[in-house]
Amino acid sequence: MLSIESISIESGQFKLKDISFTVESGTCTSLMGPSGSGKTTIMEAICGLRKITSGTILLNNQDITHLRPSERKLSIVPQDNALFPHLTVREHLAFGPSIQKWNQSEIDQRINHLAEGMSISHLLDRYPSNLSGGEAKRVALGRALATRPALLCLDEALTGLDDDTHDEILSLLKDSIQNEGITALHITHSMKEATQLSDKVIKLGDLQPNQAP
């Protein structure tokens, strides 16, 4: 379970005060709000990419507020995927498990499982420059899921795909989240996408009712 307890963040003129919410284990929550309201800022704070001025972030009862990003056991999928141009699809899927020093047979099993789940088994030796937008998205999601993260963060990860690809990938993602018991936090501007993917939708404005969004 992710538990955000009264966090405040200041970024230049931009301030968020006393934000609290939870994401139950094994569920997906969508965080919505107008452009510039601070959704990405909150996600970056959870990931350890942005300092908070007060409050606590608990992940599975562990206080991760002051841990380094790499120590937080979470993965993030940004809208642009952030694939590594010099790594093959196979190497993307192996990336997290290799850093965590899994043994080779565990890594190979995980690659095969993810490649099958994401329908990218035929692409394992390709580089990102030779992938379509939908294929690249599947690789980014596979890489993020590889280490079975305690939290999967999706920052407008499904934005910008054509309708058919969007629906296919949403369905794959939903299955993966359910089958692997993943806890996920998802940022989107689409209420349709939020209700299709998530168990709960949070509107950022509702978390700070006394402030302008």
Ligand SMILES: Nc1ncnc2c1ncn2[C@@H]1O[C@H](COP(=O)(O)OP(=O)(O)OP(=O)(O)O)[C@@H](O)[C@H]1O
């Ligand atoms: N490094 C920074 N310094 C100062 N202000 C920043 C910085 N990064 C972001 N901001 C400001 O913080 C506010 C929140 O930005 P954020 O990206 O979190 O919003 P968002 O809700 O994710 O928006 P969108 O839906 O457009 O992606 C914006 O006003 C933005 O200009």
